[in-house]
Amino acid sequence: MNAMAATAHHIGTTAPASPLLLAVDGVTVDFDGFKALNGFSLTLDRGTLRVLIGPNGAGKSTLCDTIIGRVRATSGRVIFKDQDITHLPEHEIVRRGICRKFQTPGVLPGLSVVDNLMIAARRDRRWWSTFRHGVAAEEKARVAEILETIGLADRAAAPAGQLAHGEKQWLEIGMVVATRADLLLLDEPTAGMGPAETSQTAALIRRLVGQHTVLVIDHDMSFLEQLDARVTVMHQGQFLKEGSVAAIRADADVAAVYLGRTKGDTHG
Amino acid sequence: MDMSMRKETPLPGLLPGVALGRPLALSLAVVALAALAPWLVSAYELNLLARFLAMALLAMGLVLVWGQGGVLSLGQGVFFGLGGYAIAMHMKLAALADGDLPDFMVWSGLDALPWWWVPFKSPLVAILGVVLVPGALAALFSWAVFRRRVGGVYFALITQALALAFATLLISQQPSTGGFNGLTDFQTLMGVELGTPAAAHGLYWLTLALVVGVFVALRALMASRYGLLLRAIRDGENRIRFLGYDPTPFKVVAFTIGAVLAGLAGALFTLHAGVVSPALVGVVPSIEMVIWVAVGGRNSLAGAVAGTLAVNLAKDGVSSAFPDLWLYALGLVFVLVVTLLPGGLAGLVADAGATPWGKRLKSFIVGGSK
Ligand SMILES: Nc1ncnc2c1ncn2[C@@H]1O[C@H](COP(=O)(O)OP(=O)(O)OP(=O)(O)O)[C@@H](O)[C@H]1O
Numbered sequence: 001m002n003a004m005a006a007t008a009h010h011i012g013t014t015a016p017a018s019p020l021l022l023a024v025d026g027v028t029v030d031f032d033g034f035k036a037l038n039g040f041s042l043t044l045d046r047g048t049l050r051v052l053i054g055p056n057g058a059g060k061s062t063l064c065d066t067i068i069g070r071v072r073a074t075s076g077r078v079i080f081k082d083q084d085i086t087h088l089p090e091h092e093i094v095r096r097g098i099c100r101k102f103q104t105p106g107v108l109p110g111l112s113v114v115d116n117l118m119i120a121a122r123r124d125r126r127w128w129s130t131f132r133h134g135v136a137a138e139e140k141a142r143v144a145e146i147l148e149t150i151g152l153a154d155r156a157a158a159p160a161g162q163l164a165h166g167e168k169q170w171l172e173i174g175m176v177v178a179t180r181a182d183l184l185l186l187d188e189p190t191a192g193m194g195p196a197e198t199s200q201t202a203a204l205i206r207r208l209v210g211q212h213t214v215l216v217i218d219h220d221m222s223f224l225e226q227l228d229a230r231v232t233v234m235h236q237g238q239f240l241k242e243g244s245v246a247a248i249r250a251d252a253d254v255a256a257v258y259l260g261r262t263k264g265d266t267h268g
Numbered sequence: 269m270d271m272s273m274r275k276e277t278p279l280p281g282l283l284p285g286v287a288l289g290r291p292l293a294l295s296l297a298v299v300a301l302a303a304l305a306p307w308l309v310s311a312y313e314l315n316l317l318a319r320f321l322a323m324a325l326l327a328m329g330l331v332l333v334w335g336q337g338g339v340l341s342l343g344q345g346v347f348f349g350l351g352g353y354a355i356a357m358h359m360k361l362a363a364l365a366d367g368d369l370p371d372f373m374v375w376s377g378l379d380a381l382p383w384w385w386v387p388f389k390s391p392l393v394a395i396l397g398v399v400l401v402p403g404a405l406a407a408l409f410s411w412a413v414f415r416r417r418v419g420g421v422y423f424a425l426i427t428q429a430l431a432l433a434f435a436t437l438l439i440s441q442q443p444s445t446g447g448f449n450g451l452t453d454f455q456t457l458m459g460v461e462l463g464t465p466a467a468a469h470g471l472y473w474l475t476l477a478l479v480v481g482v483f484v485a486l487r488a489l490m491a492s493r494y495g496l497l498l499r500a501i502r503d504g505e506n507r508i509r510f511l512g513y514d515p516t517p518f519k520v521v522a523f524t525i526g527a528v529l530a531g532l533a534g535a536l537f538t539l540h541a542g543v544v545s546p547a548l549v550g551v552v553p554s555i556e557m558v559i560w561v562a563v564g565g566r567n568s569l570a571g572a573v574a575g576t577l578a579v580n581l582a583k584d585g586v587s588s589a590f591p592d593l594w595l596y597a598l599g600l601v602f603v604l605v606v607t608l609l610p611g612g613l614a615g616l617v618a619d620a621g622a623t624p625w626g627k628r629l630k631s632f633i634v635g636g637s638k
């Protein structure tokens with residue numbers, strides 16, 4: 001787990017004062033009168049894994065968008081590492097240590113797999129540094145390792161656009177990890193994957209926890225069981241419940257909001 | 269998937285090395301042949317070639333801006349014109365005795381040199397102005413626009429409006445710009461008599477040397493990490509933003525380099541043609557510039573040079589025989605290229621290279637190593 005060790009080393013330079021990494025504080029997002037998030041709050045401690053579920057349209061993706069700066073909160077604040085990042089530009093938020101995997105795979109289709117990862121792994125992301133020659137050996141080693149981990153080492157030179165859907169998902173997870181972000185937001189990382197790939201993804205995510213703090217959004221109950229983390233349930237832009245996978249599965253309120261469409265999923 | 273098994277994985281495509289060997293020899297042969305042109309072609313043809321090579325500088329800039337950066341500019345004529353007028357103003361002033369005014373100013377009743385003409389008495393200011401004025405304008409303009417995340421068709425339309433406004437301004441300010449006729453009738457540049465065969469040859473070689481230098485420099489830039497990020501921004505600006513990069517400066521740098529090359533092209537063209545006028549800088553010439561690059565292949569530097577030469581040679585032939593037909597012919601060429609040949613001439617060559625005969629030819633040129 002060299003990649004993980006490397007990450008731990010970098011984090012080690014900024015000794016965490018408190019275990020609290022992220023605090024979403026009463027955030028409301030108003031789309032022309034429709035409140036996709038309605039006074040939603042959430043806190044994440046360093047090195048933990050959290051799963052966020054909720055029916056379609058509950059506001060899960062909007063929460064990620066708000067944390068990363070793609071959508072701006074109408075009211076409320078996002079605090080990351082004790083600093084208010086609510087109004088920072090997107091790239092500035094990312095540089096502080098948050099990276100997000102999008103719901104639809106966001107790889108760069110025209111670039112090779114390895115170039116996708118190299119761009120993500122780059123530590124100095126200021127424009128003038130891109131004129132300098134050479135790649136840090138550490139970045140190269142990290143990319144080579146991630147290529148192995150996500151099983152795409154033999155496709156490194158292929159254009160990312162030619163990958164199968166599941167492979168794109170893995171590449172994007174690899175890119176998010178390559179950034180060494182402290183907080184990883186993974187929006188439906190197993191969409192389009194079969195059961196075997198889903199288990200592999202769960203194993204990968206569990207290995208990331210500790211060095212990274214991970215927030216996973218997913219609907220797939222068997223995936224959630226394999227992750228075995230605390231679950232937060234949201235509904236109509238609001239907090240509904242929080243608890244272990246078992247407790248959430250047994251919860252009547254949660255069953256009620258899922259009733260009809262995803263009842264089969266929720267009850268295994 | 270054991271991460272502790274650290275293997276030496278080759279990373280293809282990481283640092284595209286410059287392939288040397290026979291391709292280099294071939295390129296050198298082409299350049300050497302071009303350098304011998306003064307003894308191979310007539311003075312008229314040499315002058316045409318010199319103008320086209322000057323325009324090729326602008327075209328290579330568009331490869332960076334449009335091909336690599338995905339930013340379509342329909343206003344390159346503005347920067348071409350700024351470079352051309354900068355050098356032309358100096359040459360008008362250099363031909364005068366102290367206190368005299370250029371002839372067209374006298375005819376329109378001006379009795380003093382407009383203030384913005386004054387610095388161009390200095391050859392140094394004029395030569396710096398050729399690159400700095402277009403460069404500074406492009407940097408400020410594109411920064412203001414890209415920062416607001418305006419791109420694509422809207423950006424193209426804004427640049428087109430810029431070209432229209434620039435040409436209109438030049439024409440309407442006749443007393444200080446020479447109006448529709450522009451600036452012409454140059455005698456000397458920095459003490460060198462223009463119009464002699466020696467000056468024509470020297471200017472031709474200067475242009476050729478710049479084309480070669482810019483080709484090499486842009487090639488290196490495109491192969492650099494900056495080039496990689498520029499293409500990445502073209503393909504997914506938002507993805508790049510959410511990987512922690514600010515796309516704006518990357519695009520501003522590309523657009524500014526494109527404008528500087530356009531200014532240089534305009535100055536050299538003015539020297540070769542002996543005239544600069546609004547007819548060379550407006551909406552239609554700016555679209556023509558994009559067409560050179562579309563025909564040649566917008567991601568290929570060599571293609572852009574070839575496209576510029578081909579389209580302008582055709583223009584010279586068609587418009588001297590049938591002056592009214594040129595714009596129709598150009599429009600037709602553009603439609604054909606966009607629908608049938610999206611990669612332009614460069615794409616055609618690449619496709620031909622993938623056929624069995626093409627592969628044999630390629631392995632001969634590359635040295636049969638693959
Ligand atoms: N830009 C927008 N403008 C208007 N409404 C939006 C916008 N983005 C999202 N919404 C709405 O906000 C609500 C929450 O959307 P969001 O994508 O966050 O849900 P989700 O929980 O991620 O759902 P899913 O499980 O389907 O991915 C939805 O009703 C959606 O239609």
Ligand SMILES: [Mg+2]
Pocket residue numbers: 060061062103187
């Ligand atoms: Mg969603």
